Amino acid sequence: MSEKEMRGGAEEVRDRLPDEQTICDLAELFKMFGDPTRAKILGCLQVRDLCVGELAEILDMSLSAVSHQLRVLRGAKLVRRSKEGKEARYALDDDHVIKIMEYGLTHVREDRQ
């Protein structure tokens, strides 16, 4: 039984939705891909593991900006860091990343036909 009466069939829709926390986690995940800088970083790391300086050079951005975004991506468990001497090497931490981006790319490209 739901808290309030709703007009015809509306609560049926609500009951079929994933719960609040799941939706928010989902949104958090997609938000990671929702910024060009982060999308580029994830794209680069699909080619190979890279350290911060290399990423900064490739993206033509400051070390700091890249480092901040890597931190965000690390918080979302999408990338992983391994220290090698004074370098910090980053890698994708998740197989899904590639699939999700591929799927998005397919969509974007189909939209252009």
Add this chain to the structure above:
Amino acid sequence: MSEKEMRGGAEEVRDRLPDEQTICDLAELFKMFGDPTRAKILGCLQVRDLCVGELAEILDMSLSAVSHQLRVLRGAKLVRRSKEGKEARYALDDDHVIKIMEYGLTHVREDRQ
């Protein structure tokens, strides 16, 4: 040939990236899923087509807030509107939406194990 000399192999990574416009389009797409309200709306519309008032009721939000987000989603061509008398009925405009969300959900749920 690239504009500048880069340290070992970095330009090779850059050359393998999708072009700027594609990355930005991709980020724009994922940004749509990157907000809980929009994610919920898209989730609801996967169950069935709905009008603005129903969505507002299900999400427990104002008509205005929902309408604004539907506008954004319409701009991204993820939902479609059809007027029926005084109602505005919204539907998913894209098959990819379901797949993309499903994929994201799989990821989110696996992350919890």
Add this chain to the structure above:
DNA sequence: ATAACACTTGAACGCTTTTTCAAGTGTTCA
């Protein structure tokens, strides 16, 4: 020990986004 290198961090700034609020449009019904 000192300097150079490769980041990381926190605070601040400007920009964008989301929600609210109030007013406006278009349709239906009496």
Add this chain to the structure above:
DNA sequence: TGAACACTTGAAAAAGCGTTCAAGTGTTAT
């Protein structure tokens, strides 16, 4: 024609985000 309904819109307030700047950490080389 007027009132009710179902949105839509624009502007403004509130919140959130991304980049920069300056300072800080830890590692390596001299």
